[in-house]
Amino acid sequence: MRKIKSQIKSVKTSRATKITFALNADLCQQAENILESQWTQFDYTYKSLSELIRRSLEAYQEGEIEINLNERDKHAPKREVSVRFFNTDLLNYYYSLPYSQRTAIIEESLREYLNKISLESKELEKYRKIIPAKPKKPQLKLSPYRLEGFECDRCGDKCYDETAYSYAPSMSEINNYQTYCSNCVK
Numbered sequence: 625m626r627k628i629k630s631q632i633k634s635v636k637t638s639r640a641t642k643i644t645f646a647l648n649a650d651l652c653q654q655a656e657n658i659l660e661s662q663w664t665q666f667d668y669t670y671k672s673l674s675e676l677i678r679r680s681l682e683a684y685q686e687g688e689i690e691i692n693l694n695e696r697d698k699h700a701p702k703r704e705v706s707v708r709f710f711n712t713d714l715l716n717y718y719y720s721l722p723y724s725q726r727t728a729i730i731e732e733s734l735r736e737y738l739n740k741i742s743l744e745s746k747e748l749e750k751y752r753k754i755i756p757a758k759p760k761k762p763q764l765k766l767s768p769y770r771l772e773g774f775e776c777d778r779c780g781d782k783c784y785d786e787t788a789y790s791y792a793p794s795m796s797e798i799n800n801y802q803t804y805c806s807n808c809v810k
């Protein structure tokens with residue numbers, strides 16, 4: 625790959641350099657969904673989308689992932705994402721990439737890296753399944769209740785004089801459980 629020396633010289637080493645990319649909006653959303661699902665499982669490996677982007681580029685630099693720039697949809701809706709580069713090596717590597725392909729490489733690295741980490745988490749899932757599951761609590765059943773008025777906790781519809789469905793074992797406990805309209809329990 626061709627190195628562009630003049631650009632390497634301009635790199636500031638004293639503080640993080642911020643670069644703003646216009647990236648595929650769907651891909652960013654997908655990345656954020658993965659992050660959120662990791663956070664809900666108390667996995668804070670990646671603290672932000674920008675960290676994930678840096679890690680993706682690193683993975684590409686280290687040959688952990690292979691990317692195919694032809695797969696990229698150039699016309700997909702974009703979203704601006706700013707990434708701070710704290711690591712001079714990684715920033716220099718970024719500047720060494722062909723100018724016209726930089727965004728494509730960032731995008732495709734992120735796509736492949738997301739595939740990689742979601743595959744890995746599925747692998748982990750398999751190991752988790754080997755551990756014998758604790759006996760499950762008896763499954764609660766939805767029961768129909770006749771209520772004068774209620775708001776469905778799933779779709780938000782306000783219902784009057786309709787059947788409400790709830791996991792509450794009896795009418796006296798109905799306020800401690802969510803209630804659903806008939807459309808939402810089909």
Ligand SMILES: [Zn+2]
Binds near residue numbers: 776778780805806808
């Ligand atoms: Zn509903």
